Amino acid sequence: MNGRAPLLSVRDLVVRYGAITALDGVSLEVGEGEIVAIIGPNGAGKSTLLSTVAGLRRPDAGGISFAGTPIAGGALEGTVRRGIAYVPEGRHVFAGLTVLENLELGATVRRDRAEARAHLESFLDAFPILRERAGEAAGRLSGGEQQMLVIARGLLSKPRLLMLDEPSLGLAPKIVDQVYELVTSLRRDGLTVLVVEQNAGRALAAADRTYVLNAGRVRLQGRSAELTGAPDFDAAYFGLKD
Amino acid sequence: MGNLNPIQILVDTVSVGGLYALTALGLGLIFSVMRLANFAHAELVTCAAYAVFALSGQPVAVAIVASVGTAMVLALATERLAFRPLRSADQTTMLIASFAVSMFIQKLLIFTVGSRPKPVDPLPILAQPIAIAGAQVSLLKLATILACIACLGALTYLLRRTSIGLHMRAAAEDFTMAQLVGVRANSVILAAFVLSGFLAAVVALLFVAQTGFVHPRLGVQIVLVGFVATVIGGLGSLPGAAAGGFLVGALATLLQALLPAELRPFREAFLFLIVILVLLFRPNGLWPAPGLKERV
Numbered sequence: 001m002n003g004r005a006p007l008l009s010v011r012d013l014v015v016r017y018g019a020i021t022a023l024d025g026v027s028l029e030v031g032e033g034e035i036v037a038i039i040g041p042n043g044a045g046k047s048t049l050l051s052t053v054a055g056l057r058r059p060d061a062g063g064i065s066f067a068g069t070p071i072a073g074g075a076l077e078g079t080v081r082r083g084i085a086y087v088p089e090g091r092h093v094f095a096g097l098t099v100l101e102n103l104e105l106g107a108t109v110r111r112d113r114a115e116a117r118a119h120l121e122s123f124l125d126a127f128p129i130l131r132e133r134a135g136e137a138a139g140r141l142s143g144g145e146q147q148m149l150v151i152a153r154g155l156l157s158k159p160r161l162l163m164l165d166e167p168s169l170g171l172a173p174k175i176v177d178q179v180y181e182l183v184t185s186l187r188r189d190g191l192t193v194l195v196v197e198q199n200a201g202r203a204l205a206a207a208d209r210t211y212v213l214n215a216g217r218v219r220l221q222g223r224s225a226e227l228t229g230a231p232d233f234d235a236a237y238f239g240l241k242d
Numbered sequence: 243m244g245n246l247n248p249i250q251i252l253v254d255t256v257s258v259g260g261l262y263a264l265t266a267l268g269l270g271l272i273f274s275v276m277r278l279a280n281f282a283h284a285e286l287v288t289c290a291a292y293a294v295f296a297l298s299g300q301p302v303a304v305a306i307v308a309s310v311g312t313a314m315v316l317a318l319a320t321e322r323l324a325f326r327p328l329r330s331a332d333q334t335t336m337l338i339a340s341f342a343v344s345m346f347i348q349k350l351l352i353f354t355v356g357s358r359p360k361p362v363d364p365l366p367i368l369a370q371p372i373a374i375a376g377a378q379v380s381l382l383k384l385a386t387i388l389a390c391i392a393c394l395g396a397l398t399y400l401l402r403r404t405s406i407g408l409h410m411r412a413a414a415e416d417f418t419m420a421q422l423v424g425v426r427a428n429s430v431i432l433a434a435f436v437l438s439g440f441l442a443a444v445v446a447l448l449f450v451a452q453t454g455f456v457h458p459r460l461g462v463q464i465v466l467v468g469f470v471a472t473v474i475g476g477l478g479s480l481p482g483a484a485a486g487g488f489l490v491g492a493l494a495t496l497l498q499a500l501l502p503a504e505l506r507p508f509r510e511a512f513l514f515l516i517v518i519l520v521l522l523f524r525p526n527g528l529w530p531a532p533g534l535k536e537r538v
């Protein structure tokens with residue numbers, strides 16, 4: 001974190017669904033230019049954390065600030081304007097729209113039309129399959145292609161923070177490699193990434209730092225290299241600790 | 243319909259089908275972005291028709307502009323006053339609210355202008371028939387067909403080729419995801435209401451020109467059939483709504499023309515029998531929307 005103020009800072013966040021407490025006082029920080037992973041088993045609260053930062057849910061307690069400013073309510077369409085691109089789990093392409101239209105929607109908030117167009121072209125160059133199928137309904141792409149499409153769509157807003165929820169879910173290992181190659185290559189452009197994974201090995205390999213979430217609490221955190229093989233890692237991941 | 247000249251039947255069928263296609267599209271636009279079956283669409287049609295009536299003595303252009311303006315302003319007012327406060331409410335609440343708005347405007351009309359039908363003839367220049375291939379065809383019906391084609395074309399262009407159109411289609415598929423990429427909820431919803439108001443006014447104008455009367459339940463009669471059409475076509479699919487509207491309107495006209503005279507009074511029964519059969523075999527309508535699936 002290099003002593004600078006973090007880009008994203010989550011403090012003592014509590015989120016409940018009725019009687020279920022999905023997040024029970026989670027604190028986390030993501031520094032500018034970092035890749036940070038959140039891992040944990042099913043139901044740990046990972047998706048809830050991202051969707052709350054994205055503005056889909058209101059915190060029951062605690063606070064979130066982005067670039068030093070509290071994110072408190074406001075319309076959902078403000079999230080991307082703040083500089084947060086959120087790619088939810090489940091590959092939400094606009095299935096009935098064309099691949100190209102999906103990408104164009106990614107640039108909705110851009111005012112630099114010409115640059116946005118060039119940016120879009122660069123994704124079509126990077127993923128020839130998207131160019132090839134630009135005029136086809138996005139719903140007809142394969143799972144991996146859809147995943148690339150939604151990540152590209154998120155990036156086209158030129159975000160400061162990209163949040164990815166389980167980008168590898170249901171994809172073949174080779175495709176997962178491609179997804180993570182893309183994610184790590186983005187760091188060179190100064191992008192900050194917060195990624196949720198169930199695939200712990202994959203996340204630890206890609207991220208600078210990792211948080212282990214279980215039953216709504218952060219059980220373990222640290223530099224990914226140090227967490228790998230840490231003696232209490234399994235206990236934290238499977239919720240045997242605390 | 244007198245004699246059964248095929249060209250006349252064709253023109254009748256297409257013109258009525260076109261009117262119901264525009265009605266169903268007006269409903270479908272609101273449904274697709276808000277998942278709201280907007281009963282108050284009926285009163286947009288009715289009020290637009292009364293605007294035409296109120297300006298009977300004025301030049302046609304004035305009446306047209308006034309009716310379009312009335313329907314659009316009313317559409318925006320209902321959105322702002324009734325539907326926006328309920329935007330996060332569940333669908334049933336919205337449905338009931340639209341019903342309440344519809345009833346309120348209808349009763350207000352009855353209270354202020356009375357329930358008796360009033361004669362109106364906004365487009366007398368189109369009254370005379372012209373001869374096409376030996377058939378006497380109403381100029382008004384031809385104009386109706388042209389107007390419907392123009393509206394369909396303009397709407398298609400708007401939805402396919404402009405960025406607000408793209409935003410509306412994205413919001414129709416997945417409103418939350420659309421907002422997450424930056425589409426503004428208010429813009430797409432207001433655009434949908436403005437367009438539905440416009441379509442309601444076109445329908446009102448052409449409809450009263452054909453029937454020659456306005457009355458407070460005019461819109462309800464048309465829009466109920468429009469609802470049936472959107473269900474047949476496939477809820478949430480705009481091409482489906484247009485096709486469903488056309489189909490239902492055309493079918494009603496054909497039944498009227500082709501049923502033996504003694505069965506004609508049961509035209510509606512036959513029509514809805516066909517509707518029920520369609521839904522038995524295609525519960526999601528004939529052309530269901532691809533996007534009606536799980537959202538973020």
Ligand SMILES: Nc1ncnc2c1ncn2[C@@H]1O[C@H](COP(=O)(O)OP(=O)(O)OP(=O)(O)O)[C@@H](O)[C@H]1O
Pocket residue numbers: 017020021022040041042043044045046047048049198
């Ligand atoms: N919409 C909801 N309504 C009620 N409970 C919910 C809802 N969404 C999540 N939960 C509950 O909140 C808890 C955290 O869920 P969340 O989806 O955040 O977990 P997750 O870590 O993303 O799990 P997974 O790895 O399976 O995606 C779970 O107990 C879940 O059942």
Ligand SMILES: [Mg+2]
Pocket residue numbers: 046047048089165
């Ligand atoms: Mg999840």
